[in-house]
Amino acid sequence: MSITYLEAIRAAQARALADDPRVFIYGQDVGAFGGAFKATKGLAKEFPGRVLDAPISEDAMAGLAIGAAIEGLRPIIEMQFADFSTVAFNQIVNQAATLFWRTNVPCPITVRLPCGATSGSGPFHSQTMEAIYAHYPGIVVLTPATVEDAYSMLLEAVVIDDPVIFCEHKLLYYHLKAEALPTEALPVGKARIAREGRDLTVVTYSAMVHESLAAAEVLHSDGWEIEVVDLRSVKPLDTDTVMGSVARTGRLLCVGEAWPWGGVTSEVIARVTCEGYDLLDAPPQRLNAKDTPVPYHPNLWAAHRPTARSIVDAARKVLQY
Amino acid sequence: MSITYLEAIRAAQARALADDPRVFIYGQDVGAFGGAFKATKGLAKEFPGRVLDAPISEDAMAGLAIGAAIEGLRPIIEMQFADFSTVAFNQIVNQAATLFWRTNVPCPITVRLPCGATSGSGPFHSQTMEAIYAHYPGIVVLTPATVEDAYSMLLEAVVIDDPVIFCEHKLLYYHLKAEALPTEALPVGKARIAREGRDLTVVTYSAMVHESLAAAEVLHSDGWEIEVVDLRSVKPLDTDTVMGSVARTGRLLCVGEAWPWGGVTSEVIARVTCEGYDLLDAPPQRLNAKDTPVPYHPNLWAAHRPTARSIVDAARKVLQY
Amino acid sequence: MVQSLVEPQSVADISSAPALYVKAYRAMLLARVLDDKFASLWRAGKIHGGVFLGRGQEALSAAIGVALREGDVFAPLIRDLAGRLAFNEPILDGVRTYLGSTLGPMRGRDGNVHRGRPGEGQLAMISHLGAMISVVNGVLFARRMKHITGMVGVATCGDGATSTGSFHEALNQAAVEKLPLVMVVADNQYAYSTPTAQQFACRSLVDRAVGYGIPGYEVDGTDLAACLRVVGDAIVRARAGQGPQLVVAHLLRLCGHGEHDDAYYIDPQLKSSALGVDCLKRAEDFLRQQSWADAGTLAQWRSEAVHQVEDAVATVQREPPPDPFTETWSVLATARLAEGNEVNARS
Amino acid sequence: MVQSLVEPQSVADISSAPALYVKAYRAMLLARVLDDKFASLWRAGKIHGGVFLGRGQEALSAAIGVALREGDVFAPLIRDLAGRLAFNEPILDGVRTYLGSTLGPMRGRDGNVHRGRPGEGQLAMISHLGAMISVVNGVLFARRMKHITGMVGVATCGDGATSTGSFHEALNQAAVEKLPLVMVVADNQYAYSTPTAQQFACRSLVDRAVGYGIPGYEVDGTDLAACLRVVGDAIVRARAGQGPQLVVAHLLRLCGHGEHDDAYYIDPQLKSSALGVDCLKRAEDFLRQQSWADAGTLAQWRSEAVHQVEDAVATVQREPPPDPFTETWSVLATARLAEGNEVNARS
Numbered sequence A, B: 001m002s003i004t005y006l007e008a009i010r011a012a013q014a015r016a017l018a019d020d021p022r023v024f025i026y027g028q029d030v031g032a033f034g035g036a037f038k039a040t041k042g043l044a045k046e047f048p049g050r051v052l053d054a055p056i057s058e059d060a061m062a063g064l065a066i067g068a069a070i071e072g073l074r075p076i077i078e079m080q081f082a083d084f085s086t087v088a089f090n091q092i093v094n095q096a097a098t099l100f101w102r103t104n105v106p107c108p109i110t111v112r113l114p115c116g117a118t119s120g121s122g123p124f125h126s127q128t129m130e131a132i133y134a135h136y137p138g139i140v141v142l143t144p145a146t147v148e149d150a151y152s153m154l155l156e157a158v159v160i161d162d163p164v165i166f167c168e169h170k171l172l173y174y175h176l177k178a179e180a181l182p183t184e185a186l187p188v189g190k191a192r193i194a195r196e197g198r199d200l201t202v203v204t205y206s207a208m209v210h211e212s213l214a215a216a217e218v219l220h221s222d223g224w225e226i227e228v229v230d231l232r233s234v235k236p237l238d239t240d241t242v243m244g245s246v247a248r249t250g251r252l253l254c255v256g257e258a259w260p261w262g263g264v265t266s267e268v269i270a271r272v273t274c275e276g277y278d279l280l281d282a283p284p285q286r287l288n289a290k291d292t293p294v295p296y297h298p299n300l301w302a303a304h305r306p307t308a309r310s311i312v313d314a315a316r317k318v319l320q321y
Numbered sequence C, D: 001m002v003q004s005l006v007e008p009q010s011v012a013d014i015s016s017a018p019a020l021y022v023k024a025y026r027a028m029l030l031a032r033v034l035d036d037k038f039a040s041l042w043r044a045g046k047i048h049g050g051v052f053l054g055r056g057q058e059a060l061s062a063a064i065g066v067a068l069r070e071g072d073v074f075a076p077l078i079r080d081l082a083g084r085l086a087f088n089e090p091i092l093d094g095v096r097t098y099l100g101s102t103l104g105p106m107r108g109r110d111g112n113v114h115r116g117r118p119g120e121g122q123l124a125m126i127s128h129l130g131a132m133i134s135v136v137n138g139v140l141f142a143r144r145m146k147h148i149t150g151m152v153g154v155a156t157c158g159d160g161a162t163s164t165g166s167f168h169e170a171l172n173q174a175a176v177e178k179l180p181l182v183m184v185v186a187d188n189q190y191a192y193s194t195p196t197a198q199q200f201a202c203r204s205l206v207d208r209a210v211g212y213g214i215p216g217y218e219v220d221g222t223d224l225a226a227c228l229r230v231v232g233d234a235i236v237r238a239r240a241g242q243g244p245q246l247v248v249a250h251l252l253r254l255c256g257h258g259e260h261d262d263a264y265y266i267d268p269q270l271k272s273s274a275l276g277v278d279c280l281k282r283a284e285d286f287l288r289q290q291s292w293a294d295a296g297t298l299a300q301w302r303s304e305a306v307h308q309v310e311d312a313v314a315t316v317q318r319e320p321p322p323d324p325f326t327e328t329w330s331v332l333a334t335a336r337l338a339e340g341n342e343v344n345a346r347s
């Protein structure tokens, strides 16, 4: 038996619904249809009245979730694509994110964002929005890279008493597989050493973990040992694990699929250089998507995002310093 | 005669309207009333039919501006407070910012955002949003700190063929004064050395330029010479001027009023450490607002944002390394 | 087919309900006195930020408050002091929030009208207009999931806020889900300085109701009796499971947008029209006409209100302001995830 | 008072206008053939990303296209191939955009239905539903500032998109500004898998018109003659300065949401109802009934359409795909501000 990243997301939602009567799912086409990506397939039937279709009203979807959370429920909202959460932005960053701080009433909502570029999807079905949400106080931003994390972190997202932006990567939905669902997991807020190494720390998250692991493999055949840190959660960001790794390797490359200005990569580099400057034996580097919208054509798309190959090139620069 | 920051903004709009028949202003209460802050006072009368009240529809306000820009006009949109631009967010980052890249048709709109915390304004009338907009490709983000820049950069914003987010700081509106309007100016995209020094570079922008200058003055009496770089524009960001300054001082402190995660300060530090690592004699540091919403009460507000005093403290840390 | 006219009234004539009328009137009066106090504190420099009054809208707002019961949910906006008080918001909550006392529900973190106790059915508005309505929907939706019936949610807004996308999405959502939402729109002729002609082009905002497939009612917002009847009926219907209800009240804002605004732009013709009548004055006249209160009683009620307000202000002025050193500066409910302090130390 | 019913028609009966009907029919036919080609290219793996067809909506869409003139502006959505073609979008634009040719208007940067030539009145949709309508308003607003009259803008959307806040804000804005906007809503009974019962609760979406203070018309979207008349009239009225117009067409989506979707969820009763009639077939029957075309002519037109499509596809398949090395990777129009390359080099 094997289970995909997408199936893990479905399974986590099924379990959350089964375990806790306060959980419900609301989003466009999530009901009988099972969602645009089938992440809620069968759940409407299995949990009658708890998996509900929404009108095309993202602002009101988020608002409804917040109201239900005030009443003690634990809504999961599915945005059909992460990109469309821009029209729910205000409710998320101003209403949900401030509620507990302002009123002492927690706002345990989970917003699932199918994120990330896939070939042929173009500028409006490809975005990763972690940096935007992480900028705001009061939001937890999760970016699972593995089937196991997709499952365990989504379960934990529902339990967390704060608004969680759950960034699922569409490129991993069908192809990424695991043998089984995990029975235990690192808690949210802890990064994971996805591969150990001594020469360079690559800090990354979401789909870029896999590109980075592939790059590490390539560099391994050249004799380099690359340590890959999977952040798992970009806010809170586990600076300690990152610094621990940099302390061992002395070198840092940050890789993200988002745009360069103000993304996870600049945040990580700022933290490491401000707090762990002496750990570095070479200038840190970062690699992001290019600073244009995500292109439609596969040729452009492949060049727009970091890949194992461009990560290898960037890594060599840091290693050769 | 003296002119305030706010009057400079009004004067720039008057001149833009007078110089170019393609310019118009659209926003809530900007017409006969002259805007919530009086930034368009008298303009509706002086330029009949070209300064128009909008309904409370920020999304449609931005959309209308984009359509008018497609037709070759040069709209200026006033958001009543920067905070409310969250409901125009989608039109700005997905429609305006991508238009030229997608279609080759430029989108010369200027969105004026009255930004920044003032005492008693609370979580929803205090935000600075430069980091959010700068993250997206296709947007120019300006953050004038002086009366002269408020004037010249707003004039230039209207001329620029791309969407410009013009971040005016409300705290500077009435109190910041200059003798006269400038006749020449640094172009957008160039940072300015606001104060020369040899011991430490403080990189900052908007209202924090003044807190930083005050901090430099305090440190001066201790014998330290602080160089203050006013970024003026946070995207594009003039890395060259920043690096030139760090090359002279060997030390870097970045100060911003926004929240810490992914703001201007982390972007600047990431750039300098990635590209100018060897220029640094000490770890860089940054100082931002605290990672909570902006508090209402003056006591909390004053502690939430960086001030001359906290900048002095942070600077001493870098200097003493 | 189009239900945009006021339907025949289903509840008894208000003249048989003096107790309710008096209750509402006293909430109006208390709100007016407290609002006036806020204005004078503001002029004296004792209040930071804006002060927003409900002058001229007390009848409408109070009519909401008295029709609500424990277990209902209310999302008031800036001109709803009367409704808040009638729905049991303690006077101290308003005073503490305006003065930034740490003992208030917002603890100095948020101010003025941005207060509430969401856990007790009093939502705490964010500034973004239209944003609270779908939150009310969410509360109602949750109650339904918990099989709680017989309760309602009321959201209010002005003419200007009806132009927001959020207003539309939320009303449509309530209609689709048949939630017991009562949306009360105070068309007070202006949104800040903007007259309704620049805000909408329909005859009356009640004409929006048919487009959501919900009933809509118009009411003279200067007339407390009418407000009690129309708002009360709408709430009764929603409570009885008849789905969302829209009430549009016509009235005039009898003050500036905020106390910083002298409202010079308000059309004098509107001021002298029927819309410009002061609902408090009108209610007093009515009380006297009906012989439900004489001049002495009215003076007595007013003096009680003044005392309540003065007591509250005196109490709060002795309370501690927030202290940045004891403030947690932490934003998450989930303590173990709070990197706030670290980041803050770090930043 | 309420103008939600179809008004008496002001233009001559369509039977006196065969040329217009034929023109529209041929646009429908070409669109159907081209859509089918896109679907088959997609099945063959030649198209990346989604393919979205207008099957069942060609009559409504073509009626828009033929009523527009040079100088008008059109913001089509995903099911508007017929309208695009009728409003002079070159076939090559669609084919090049779907196949990602650098010679197309989107140069491989954007794909499929996200194409246009905004400088020529053909707006290029972004995906976010509702977002194009206020952009049309902006174009119309600008024309008015330039004292250009007699032109119109048409925006289209589906039943689902009417639930967006953007739809509401834009319609209200157009009404307040009295812009010559014609909003055409194709109520095709589903938004992706979601039936209209989960999308709105009013009788018909045309009931929204009164709430904006604009006239609204309903039309049978399967009937080309009716579409030409109702859409044509609305456009005539807007052109004549009568302000925004809402047209709601009733029809059924005769395909999946996209080609990846088998649309198993569509109610069979709807398919066999009057809504489920194929507008293309119905138009052919009408052409024959009116003796405006016989079987031979129809076959001839179809074969011309097939040739046009095949030629276009053959041409584009020889065209170069985008090359990441010659691509500028620069996003600003203002070249001197383009830090793109630096950042990109930098990142």
Ligand SMILES: Cc1ncc(C[n+]2csc(CCOP(=O)(O)OP(=O)(O)O)c2C)c(N)n1
Binding pocket: B028, B056, B058, B080, B084, B087, C078, C079, C127, C128, C129, C157, C158, C159, C160, C161, C162, C164, C186, C188, C190, C191, C192, C253, C257
């Ligand atoms: C989305 C949004 N845009 C702008 C504002 C600024 N603003 C606050 S109150 C107001 C006018 C509100 O008018 P109306 O809804 O009629 O309420 P009234 O003040 O008349 O009671 C405006 C524009 C806001 N709070 N939210």
Ligand SMILES: Cc1ncc(C[n+]2csc(CCOP(=O)(O)OP(=O)(O)O)c2C)c(N)n1
Binding pocket: A028, A056, A058, A080, A084, A087, D079, D127, D128, D129, D157, D158, D159, D160, D161, D162, D164, D188, D190, D191, D192, D253, D257
């Ligand atoms: C704001 C927004 N939310 C969600 C989507 C995803 N989406 C694309 S098409 C669609 C259904 C649209 O339905 P409708 O408006 O009825 O048009 P139809 O497809 O039926 O022509 C959805 C939900 C989107 N494009 N924009």
Ligand SMILES: [Mg+2]
Binding pocket: C158, C159, C160, C186, C187, C188, C189, C190, C191, C192
């Ligand atoms: Mg109003």
Ligand SMILES: [Mg+2]
Binding pocket: D158, D159, D160, D186, D187, D188, D189, D190, D191, D192
């Ligand atoms: Mg549809």
